[in-house]
Amino acid sequence: MNLRSVADLTPGESGIINGFMDDTLSLKLLEMGCLPGQPIKFNFAAPLGDPICVSVAGYNLSLRLDEAITISIQ
């Protein structure tokens, strides 16, 4: 199976959070409302391509690409 992460989405595209590939970061992301099963939408990237802005749990969150890559999606 091909694992996709939030970093693979294109602007405007959505996915469903599947799990996390980084233990430390997942604790923080869970507390910020990124839960498995939740839809997550890639809104737009910063002018230099990094960080990116996603919509999750009804609000906007900014993440670096290194961080986005740890959130796997279905």
Place this chain on the structure above:
Amino acid sequence: MLKSDIPKIALVGNPNSGKSSLFNHLTGLNQKIGNFPGVTVDKKTGYCKLDDHTKAEIIDLPGTYSIYPNSTDEKIVYDILGNKADPLHPDVVVVIVDASNFKRNLLLFTQIHDLNIPCVLVLNMMDIVEKTGLAIDADKLSSELGVPVIPMKARKGHGIDVLKKTLAANAQQNFRPIFNAHDLAPQAIEAIKETFSVKDDYVAYQMLQQYRINSTLTENEKNLIIDIAEKYHFNRDELRRKETLERYAAINHFIDGAVKETFTQLPKRWTQTLDRVFTHKIWGYLIFLFILFLIFQSIFAWATVPMDFIDLTFSELSVFLKSQLPEGALNELFTEGIIPGIGGIVIFIPQIAILFAFISILEETGYMSRVVFLMDKIMRKFGLNGKSVVPLISGVACAIPAIMATRTIENWKERLITIFVTPLMSCSARLPVYTILIALIIPEKTIGGVFNLQGLALMGMYLLGFVAAIVSAFIMKLILKTRERSFLVMELPTYKMPRWKNVGLTMYEKSKTFVYEAGKIILAVSIVLWVLASYGPANKLERAEEIVAQAYSQENLTEEELENKIESFKLENSYAGIFGKTIEPVIKPLGYDWKIGIALITSFAAREVFVGTMATIYSIGNVEDESTIKSRMRNEINPETGKKRYDFATGLSLLVFYAFAMQCMSTIAIVYRETKGWKWPMIQLGYMTALAYICALAIYQTFS
């Protein structure tokens, strides 16, 4: 009534939940900023009359998403709430949540609730909730959670009275935990409860989770906890993950009964449109640059009038007191030491107030987090973080609040680098020094019909500071090693109109804090300086008039000229003068003489002291008459070369020295407190002084 009888109420909530609005509504002008004991995190407290009989102390805690902290700021929340013995441990916690973003916000509430502290839940931003078609049944939610739930529109002030009544009634709450910590680690929790005589499961569980950051535990107690955790295989991260998921499950359960969602995604068209502009590839940066330009213009253009007014007021006060007080040392201490000292601090209030008005507006509207977003990738190349932009901008007014603003940076290395380089940004104390030196060495010419040459030189000095900061950051990035990872998981709040009351209060409070914090040090230094400049060894100073009169008896000097000669003789033979002469060999290669040496020494306390020292040195009793100082400095002749003392080479060398040298006691003090030791402030002092010395030396040797 004893002070301890006043109930303590803590306000807790996520960032952007409207916590400061509520705090301002409850306390108004009756608030003060201090520091939490032992740390420099801002502690905002105030008093509020709940009803005719009850007064309460309101404590505003830093915004956080969970009681597991990520930054220095957030750590305080666990420190105070997790420890019942803490003197600031509140009697009641008001948890304020953004009702339009319900789920994530409730996580923090459930954690605090489980610490068995009486809670009141405030559902803020109900106006947005109503607009979006969400329906929240507050009564039902209240009975399910077992705590009072109060809908509120804090921006408009709706719901505040109900909250006050609820807090005054102080009803008993039946405690039943939302998350069952006991089942996750029964043996470890029991062991902690027994060893530390703790009653609540979650308090014990938190001790196991966060003993490392708990400042009230002794090393011995920490070791006991480590032993227990090891013995019963307490897996911290795994349990914390389980805890978070279980809490969300519980929250979903509560929401099911009490909230009817008609829309899954809230419509935020306004924010989307603005983001398209503000984070645009080209427009985004242009708008940011324009805003920076506007801030600079305002700080320098608008602040001049009130600053001149303050300057004049203090000099008049000094003159007035000089004539009113009986003559003597006390008179001089007041009129030459203390009042000019206080004036030297107060004069910066307009610039600080304007700067904080802008910063507060940028934060209130939600734009500041977009700046962080825009700048993160660029800043990372230099070992900084998007969040470093805020301290660097603030550093243009004053490094002290700027360094305090680094607390939101989670990563220690990035925070340290930011603290380290922020004092290189040209703060407002350098402005008077720059102004006077530029006027001496740069001709007042207009080039291209638009640009003022002196203005360009001034801008060049600011650019020089910025470049030095960025380059130093890059060097530090290469030197410092860390395994700690850098994060930028940050909420981008929706755009909002600034709340002017909050902006006003921020201006007022930051100015007040600045005057008190920096003021204490500057005042002490100006008293010491006055003593050093007024007294000297032997009795030469007492006999000054006699000696000078004798020396110039052949020349026909007017009384004023003679007076000036006496003043400079006194200075030369004072302790300050002796220090100046002692360091002369060291600073001679930079083009300076002993008089500039005194100014260098005195302005190590604070740069703005330079102008005042120059005024005294060139025997002008009148500090305020800037043109006189300038013309005296312009006419000063270097006895060795017979040319002007302040020629281009010396002036430029001095400008560069003042741009780089760490001449600010208050900054050293604040870095000491923020980094909890002398190591970093001393490295910083050494590095900046060396940089200043070497660059000034190179410049003087090249141009002279």
